[in-house]
Each structure stands twice: as C-alpha cells, then as structure tokens.
Amino acid sequence: MYQVMNAGGGKKGLETIAPLVRSVEETPDPIPAKIQGTIPHWINGSLLRDGPAKFEFGNTHYNHWFDGMAMLHKFKMEKGQVTYTSRFLRSDAFKKNSERDRIMVSEFGTLALPDPCKNIYQRFFSYFQMIKPTDNGNVNFVKYKGDYYVSTESNMMHKVNPESLETLEQVDWSTFCAVNSTTAHPHYDPDGTCFNMGNSYGITGPQYNIIAVPPEKSDAEDTLQGAKVLCSITPASRTQPSYYHSFAMSENYFVFIEQPSKIDVVSLATCKLRGKAFYDAIYWTPELETILHLIDKRTGKASPVKYYTKGFFSFHQINAFEEDGFLMLDICCYDDGRTLDIYLLQNLRKSGEALDEVYNNTGRGFPRRFVLPLHVTDDTPTDQNLNTRPFSTATCVKENTNRVFCQHEDLHNDDFYQYGGLEFPCINYERYNTKPYRYFYGCGLRHLFGDSLLKMDLNDKTLKVWYQKGFFPSEPVFVASPNAVEEDEGVILSVVLCPSQEKGTFLLVLDAKTFEELGKASVPVNMPYSIHGVFNAST
Incomplete structure (x- = not known):
C-alpha cells in the first residue's frame, strides 16, 4: 500500500487539512499501538514530538499555528512494541489561560486583550507595557547537559x-546570560557542548548573540549554569534586525544567516498600544540581500569578510561542513519571505478553491548549497569565481576587501519540483553533522503541510519518495542501526496523520x-500536526 513513488500530486482540489490544526485531548496514560509489519526490535527508545494542540480558550481563539498550546507526544518503542502518551505542557501560559478560560498570554500571532477583571485604569496602562515573553514551548525538544x-x-x-x-520547572535564559530570546534549534559538539543563538535588546540596540552551554553540570548547579555569550553581531540595521529560526555550524565556524525577513523594533515595542501581536512586526523586504556571517568557534570573532547573496528566507539549515578551504552551507531557501503568513489558522482551515489559492500563492522551499571561501585576503583576486571545487555550479566572487557575493547550487534535479519543495530536513546528525555527507531527508510539500517523505542522494541528486494520497507525514527523524557502517544504515521515523x-x-x-x-504502529487518537522532535534512546 505504501511504496516508493515517482509521481507527484496536483495543485488543485487540495483536500482540507483543518483537522490537523484542531484542539485535541491529552493521553496521559500509555496506550498500546496496533502493529502492522515489523518494528525492528533493536529500536529501544522514544520518539518525542512537540507542537501546538489547543487553539482556543472559551470564546477566544488563536490566530496563528505557532500560537497553540504545547502538547508533548511520546511513541515508546521496545522489543517491537509501541505505546503512545501525550500531555499538555503545564506552562504559565497554559495555566493562566485555563484558569480564566480565555487567552491571557500573548503568543507569536495573537495579542492577549487586557484582563476584564482589572479596573479601567489598569487596563489602560497595560497598553503601554511591552509584551511579556511566552513560556509556551511548542516548537522542539532540546537537550542541555543531559536534561530535556x-x-x-x-x-x-x-x-x-x-x-x-x-x-x-521553568527556566529563564536571561538569568544565565544576556539574551531576550533563543532559537529552538541548538547545535551540539561531539563532547556535548551545546550552542544556540538569541537576540538581546539593550541600550545600544539589538544584537544577535551566539551562546555556548558547557557539557557537564554538578548536582548543585542549574542546567544552564556556565552559559556564556561567545559572540555578538550587530544587525545591518539597528532598527530592523532579522527574524531567524535557526543557524548553521561547521566544525570550526558558526554561520548566521541575516535574511530580509525583518523585525521592526518600533512596531515591536508598541505592539500592545497598537493592538498587534509580535507577528505583525515582521515584514519581508525583497529588495535586500541576505548576509552570511562567519564566526570562528575558537575565538568567537566574526570574520570581517561578509558573504552576500540574493535575498531569501529560511527556517532550517541542512548541514554545513568544511573542505578544501571552503565552507559548504546547505539550506532550505524560499525566494518569497512571506511564508509565515501561510500558517495563519484562517488559511490552514480553508477548503476548496480558497485552499488551492493559498497554496498556489505559497513560496516553495528548495535545498541549495552556498560555497564560502574561507581564506579571503587582500591578495585574493576580484571579479572571478573563487569556487574551484569540481562538479560544483555554485559561485563566489570577491567584489571588494570585505564583500564576497555567492550564487547557490541546486541540491536537486528537475524531478524534485513535482514534490512541491522541502521542509523539516534531517541528516544522520550524530555522525555527519559538520562533516561531508551524502544523504538528507525531509518532507515534500505539495500541500501546506508535508504530504510525502523525501530522501536525497547528493552524489547524483536522485530521490527516493514515500507518498500516499491523503496522508501527512511529520518531520523525519533518522535513527542509526546498531553498529552501522554506512551513512544511511538505520530507519526513518515519522508520525503520519x-x-x-x-x-x-x-x-x-x-x-x-x-x-x-518496515512497519507502522497505529494509535486510536487524534493528533494535530506537530513541529519538531527527537529520538531519545533507552539506557
């Protein structure tokens, strides 16, 4: 019934996906799954997933998919059997909203209205306060010093x-280092050191910060104790820093992608006064270029050379690695940066021609490689392609002392277009992150959510595809088999709705x-489309 396919879907007559963004009940007690086929007995551990799962309280409703209350999901695999459990995250946002049965805490796309229980003066002055950050952790499971x-x-x-x-317990990053936000996509060194990025909004203006968290802790210290800012990067515009969801890391460098999806700082500071949410302060400036900032991991110093390319938007990087004096940056790129608009709930809940119109006006994300020369000096020639790597069509041209302009190479052939683009990329992270690699996996998007699973072979840019009409797989997670030798020796896990x-x-x-x-494990529950997850091996 399920098979590797070569045919793609159409762009008209899309079926409704409204059930994928509806509120559901939690399943706190494990329930057994019905197994078809075989779940390999060597898989001992849990697939942990995170995502929004409650989209209204009383008569108040969220506006954006990113706003829903976080639900944590677990598919536990042991000796070929599977159980399922889910729980809402008991965040302050969830508890406050539940107590009043109305939205009390502002989220990414929804502004909480003043509490009607306050008097008129309290409600008035609340409009002049900054929006407090939410603790609704609905994007990803992350690991610091062994804790999830x-x-x-x-x-x-x-x-x-x-x-x-x-x-x-709740943890505030700003208690440990001077940041006002962090991504939900940290990177890890082999020794367990964890790196992340976050913005700070100080007197001198916004900064992008790279953070390091040491790998070990004592019994007496908090998990993030010892976290420090390694490097701060000044935005190209002090009043318009970029929105970003993740960053890239090679063995010796971080790469921060400063894209033309901008945050208007003045609009952000006056959101409540204007009756707008954080989402409304983000806008797309297609006339601007994307800037790639290179930071040395050992010294924390940013390279004076900046790498520029035509403006694109990105949620996720695939991998980054160094070879022959170049850094290869593989990334999912959208030429249209209005992608955040697609995930307004009013769009996701449309049907018929209205849903088709939303899809047909949606930008597509495609896997691309940028090649960054690492040793650009005053003696490096200008106005010629510095990329000497064989079989690569990417170009990088030094235009002046501190500026290199890059044009990408497509990491796919023409067959790829029929699958509607790529999102939620993954690799064999444990063995091949920051290293030359051959395969990546992801979701094909011939719909607004993933409707196929893709495997790309970078040697010849050929695809393997899992697809069945009407089924929507989530982000693939790679799990290596015991004693694996080859890069793709293992399984892909995905929750299908x-x-x-x-x-x-x-x-x-x-x-x-x-x-x-190989097999599937069916559970009699309704589950919304989740965002990210990890595999937690049993010890």
Whole structure:
C-alpha cells in the first residue's frame, strides 16, 4: 500500500487539512499501538514530538499555528512494541489561560486583550507595557547537559521528564546570560557542548548573540549554569534586525544567516498600544540581500569578510561542513519571505478553491548549497569565481576587501519540483553533522503541510519518495542501526496523520537505505500536526 513513488500530486482540489490544526485531548496514560509489519526490535527508545494542540480558550481563539498550546507526544518503542502518551505542557501560559478560560498570554500571532477583571485604569496602562515573553514551548525538544527541555523562540523554556512527559520547572535564559530570546534549534559538539543563538535588546540596540552551554553540570548547579555569550553581531540595521529560526555550524565556524525577513523594533515595542501581536512586526523586504556571517568557534570573532547573496528566507539549515578551504552551507531557501503568513489558522482551515489559492500563492522551499571561501585576503583576486571545487555550479566572487557575493547550487534535479519543495530536513546528525555527507531527508510539500517523505542522494541528486494520497507525514527523524557502517544504515521515523479519518494516526518506520516501509504502529487518537522532535534512546 505504501511504496516508493515517482509521481507527484496536483495543485488543485487540495483536500482540507483543518483537522490537523484542531484542539485535541491529552493521553496521559500509555496506550498500546496496533502493529502492522515489523518494528525492528533493536529500536529501544522514544520518539518525542512537540507542537501546538489547543487553539482556543472559551470564546477566544488563536490566530496563528505557532500560537497553540504545547502538547508533548511520546511513541515508546521496545522489543517491537509501541505505546503512545501525550500531555499538555503545564506552562504559565497554559495555566493562566485555563484558569480564566480565555487567552491571557500573548503568543507569536495573537495579542492577549487586557484582563476584564482589572479596573479601567489598569487596563489602560497595560497598553503601554511591552509584551511579556511566552513560556509556551511548542516548537522542539532540546537537550542541555543531559536534561530535556521544550522550547519556543522566547527566553523561557521548561525542563520536562522525557519518560512521563511531566512539566518539571521553568527556566529563564536571561538569568544565565544576556539574551531576550533563543532559537529552538541548538547545535551540539561531539563532547556535548551545546550552542544556540538569541537576540538581546539593550541600550545600544539589538544584537544577535551566539551562546555556548558547557557539557557537564554538578548536582548543585542549574542546567544552564556556565552559559556564556561567545559572540555578538550587530544587525545591518539597528532598527530592523532579522527574524531567524535557526543557524548553521561547521566544525570550526558558526554561520548566521541575516535574511530580509525583518523585525521592526518600533512596531515591536508598541505592539500592545497598537493592538498587534509580535507577528505583525515582521515584514519581508525583497529588495535586500541576505548576509552570511562567519564566526570562528575558537575565538568567537566574526570574520570581517561578509558573504552576500540574493535575498531569501529560511527556517532550517541542512548541514554545513568544511573542505578544501571552503565552507559548504546547505539550506532550505524560499525566494518569497512571506511564508509565515501561510500558517495563519484562517488559511490552514480553508477548503476548496480558497485552499488551492493559498497554496498556489505559497513560496516553495528548495535545498541549495552556498560555497564560502574561507581564506579571503587582500591578495585574493576580484571579479572571478573563487569556487574551484569540481562538479560544483555554485559561485563566489570577491567584489571588494570585505564583500564576497555567492550564487547557490541546486541540491536537486528537475524531478524534485513535482514534490512541491522541502521542509523539516534531517541528516544522520550524530555522525555527519559538520562533516561531508551524502544523504538528507525531509518532507515534500505539495500541500501546506508535508504530504510525502523525501530522501536525497547528493552524489547524483536522485530521490527516493514515500507518498500516499491523503496522508501527512511529520518531520523525519533518522535513527542509526546498531553498529552501522554506512551513512544511511538505520530507519526513518515519522508520525503520519490522515485528516479524513477520525483517529487515523500512526508511527511510520521506513528503512532509511531503501525507503521502503518496515512497519507502522497505529494509535486510536487524534493528533494535530506537530513541529519538531527527537529520538531519545533507552539506557
């Protein structure tokens, strides 16, 4: 029934995906899954997923997919059997909203109105206050010093128990280092050191900050103790820093992508006064270029050479690695930076021609490689392609002392277009992050959410595809098999939803090498489309 396919879907007559963004109930007690095929017995651990799962309180409703209250999901695999558990994150936002049965805490796309229980003067002055950051960690599971947290793009996150999914404690990044936000996509060195990025808004204006968290802790210290800012980068415009969701890391460098998706600082500071949410302060400036900032991991110093390219928008990087004096940056790129608009709930809940129109006006994300020369000096010639790597069509041209202009290479062939672009990329991270690699995986988007799973072979840019009409797989997660030798020796795990079926949810297990189905574990629950997740191996 499920197979590797070569055919793509159309752009008209899209089925409704409204059930993928509806509120659901939690499942705190484990329920067994019905197994079809085989779940390999060597998979011992849990697929942990995070995402929005409650979109209204009383008569108040959220505006954006990113706003929904966080639900944590766990598919536990042991000796070929699978159980499912889910819990809402008991964040302050969730508890305050639940107590009043109305939206009390502002989220990415929804401004909480003043509390009607306050008097008229309190409500009036509340409009002149900055929006407080949410602790609704609905984006990803992240790991610091062996502990699991769930995070969004604010400075607040929650420590959670990966076995019970219980909420343990709230943690504020700003307690440990001077940042007002962080991404939900940290990177890890082999020794366990964790790196992340976050903005700060001080007297001198906004800064992009790279943060390091040491790998070990004592019993007496907080998890983030010892976190420090390694480097601060000044935005190209002090009043218009870039919105970003993640960053890239090679063995010796960080790469920060300063894209033309901008945050208007004045609009941000006056959101409540204007009755607008954070989302309304973000706008796309297609006339601007994207700037790639290179930072030395050892010294924390940013390179005086900046790498420029035609403006693009990106949520996720695929990988970055160094070879022959160049840094290869592989990334999912959108030429249209209005992608955030697509995930307004009013768009996701449309049907018929209205849904088709939303899709047909949606930008597509495609995998691209930028080649950055690492040793640009005054003696480096100008106005010629510095990329000497064989078989690469990417170009990089020094235009002046501190400016190199880069043009990308497509990491796909023409067959790729029929799958509607790529999102939620993953690789064999443990062994190949920051290293030359051959394969990446992701979701194809012939719909507004992923409707296929893709495997790209970079040697010849050929695809393997899993697809079945009406099914929507989530972000693929690669799990290596025991004693694996080859890069793609393992499985791909993905949670698959079927909006046309009540409680049509299952965990799909694919052979990562052949991309053929090994088995699936069906659970009788409704589950919204989640965002990110990780595999937590049993010890």
